[in-house]
Amino acid sequence: MDPERARSAARSAALQAAEDLFYARGIQAVGMDEIRSASGVPLKRMYALFPSKSALVRACLEARDTRWRAQLAAYVDSRPGPPRERVLAVFDWLYSWFSEPGFRGCAFTNSFGEIGATDSSVADIARLHKDAFRAYVTGLVVSAGQPEDSAPAYVLLAEGAIVTAALSGTPEPAHQARRAAARLLADPAVT
Template sequence: MDDEEARTRLLDAAEELFYRHGIQAVGMDRIRAASGVPLKRLYRLYPAKESLVTAYLERRDRRWTAGLRASVATSAQPPVLAVFDWLAQWFSEPDFRGCAFLNAYGELGAAAPEVVRVHKAELHALLAELVPAGAPPALADQLLVLVEGATTVAALSPGPEPARRAREVAKLLLSK
């Protein structure tokens, strides 16, 4: 196994375990066991748990954002509403456990990796790109609150309904 394969295996294991059980509840030995990567190589690639957490969140950010962008780009719905349609699908996935970035912040607080803040800033920027021309500047802020609120509600009660309800509010905001 080369370093690239080892990284992939480690990140796959970290993503599954951190997202399902929480960052603090999962030790490096558990990730090593789940990935099949020797402990010496794990620590050579990720010298501290914090570096593995950051790499996991950075990869998740790229995948999550790319998935959202692709869905919006191919949707027949207005772009802002397509965001909530995508969220409804995500919230319905069997392994949905809420927002990995908010979960990380909830566990680690101010010690959470910077990628948590970067992810939220990127989400805000994406929403700002999608609002119709001439919309009030605050609309992207309001949409971010809807997205985050729906995600939090769905973490407690998985399924598409929180996204559907947030979509209805977004429709009202767009009609103003």
């Protein structure tokens, strides 16, 4: 295998192992030796790819952000019907995500809560992720003919559903938030 492909494969393996472990157990509970063991990437190679645990955490969050937002957008884009249905599709996708084995809530909120106060770069990535989600939902709400200033209500419904689903261990908060969003779509004056 050529050196660049080997480097890329090692990077992917380390990122996947770290992301899985961080999400399941928390960032501070997982050491670099554990990531090395789970990924099969030698520690020296791991530190050549990621000079610090913080760099690895940032890379994991950046990769997760790209993947998470792409999956959400692909799901919403695949939904037929009027723009109103695209807003509601966000909550349908959340239900699907909440139903995945090992769902532990939002990795960005978890990371921010765990180390955001001591690692401003993690806090920045978490904020960027939330800003991008807010902008995405705002675009859907506006394209559904709703006032832009009503968009924060939909974002809060989604964010609240994420936290509640993680704490309750059931995907049902997505359905509850969807019903509330449908009521808002029917009467945006409520917001």
